[in-house]
Amino acid sequence: MPHQCTTCGRTFPDGSKEMLSGCPDCGGNKFQFKPASETTDEQPSPGGSQSSSADRRPATDSRPAAGDDDATAADDASTPDSQQPESRSPDAGSRTPDAESRTSDAESRTPDDQVADANRSDSEHVRERTEEDVAQASARSDVVSPDELDRASRDVETDSPATEPGPDTPTDTEGPRPDIDDLRDELNEQFESIRIVSPGKYELNLMELYDRQEYIISLQEDGRYVIEMPDAWGISDE
Amino acid sequence: MGLLTNLKDSISRVTDGLFAADEPKRIGIYGPPNAGKTTLANRIARDWTGDAVGPESHIPHETRRARRKENVEIERNGRKVTIDIVDTPGVTTKVDYKEFLDHDMDKDDAVRRSREATEGVAEAMHWLREDVDGVIYVLDSTTDPFTQVNTMLIGIIESQDLPALILANKTDLPGSDVQQIANAFPQHETIPLSALEGDNMDEVYTKIAEYFG
Structure with a gap:
């Protein structure tokens, strides 16, 4: 009897599926496992x-x-x-x-x-x-x-x-670098209005900047942007 | 019927006049970097209010945030025009910190200036879209006006139907070529001036009153 319900003591044979949704008798969901033989496997x-x-x-x-x-x-x-x-x-x-x-x-x-x-x-x-x-x-x-x-x-x-x-x-020291580069690439794809070529080098798409509703307030050193969302979009919208 | 129409027109004129008096036109001073926009803004502000708008510099992108001088009252030929002047950062399609390294600036400062200049361009474009009622477009008359930036900005201004005055600045410099600017934008009137020296400012003010009054 490898499995025994710890509540009512009912036992189940090894591999029994009866207990998978709880003990059929008492509904308990705690079972004690008692191996059929004490012979050990090759590993602990x-x-x-x-x-x-x-x-x-x-x-x-x-x-x-x-x-x-x-x-x-x-x-x-x-x-x-x-x-x-x-x-x-x-x-x-x-x-x-x-x-x-x-x-x-x-x-x-x-x-x-x-x-x-x-x-x-x-x-x-x-x-x-x-x-x-x-x-x-x-x-x-x-x-x-x-x-x-x-x-x-x-x-x-x-x-x-x-x-x-x-x-x-x-x-380790250059660990964050690829992340920043990735982030930069990702942002460049999202915001083609400003392309960050490298730190301190930018290319600007004036028409995109003009057409965008949101206003890019500041660029962070790690390549992130802070943008001002148009009021009409609502603050609660993420 | 005719009486009613006349009455309606009269009321409309009165209300237009009231709104015009209440809300000064917001005039954006636009142009590429180092065209003399801040020098012009300061010249106008000093002439009519006694204050300055912002620091001038020969280093490009000195103005990296739009600066506004409100309620500048310009009187011309017995006519008063009240405008808000918005001095905007120079508009460009490329910003590279290396161009600042020649101006006694270390790399960190140059990179920061570059980033701020880029933000400034974004701000200038945002103002153009949202917040200006007219444009004074300033060009350095010693440089070639046929650039992507100039063509694009003038195109945007025209598409918005904004009144625009094109100024050919730096006429005090030897290489100044006002005609080249007039040729580049024949659809607009080009006014020569030296904002630094104050040359031809009278005509500039007359045109401001005419265009934005």
């Missing part, structure tokens, strides 16, 4: 490894844990279909080949993993090939503390700027 359980790594990561946001995280990332990537939430599968697929970004990859996933773990502990455990271990038991039964949530959210805030440009650290 995903839930276990993820929750343990999640516990570990907030404290180790630097290199020493990279090896472990690598393993975790590899695990994640190796079984994306069965273990990853659907939205993460493409991510994992695209990130895995990027060998240099493993550390930041693992770090940037931390909040995801924690959320995923929380989901696992709160909702059904329908994972196959999952083995019961201490970490999983802890993840399932323990309630995440507000501190952890706070820390996780701070990790997101502080990690993301650091990890995003991480893979191309050598070009």
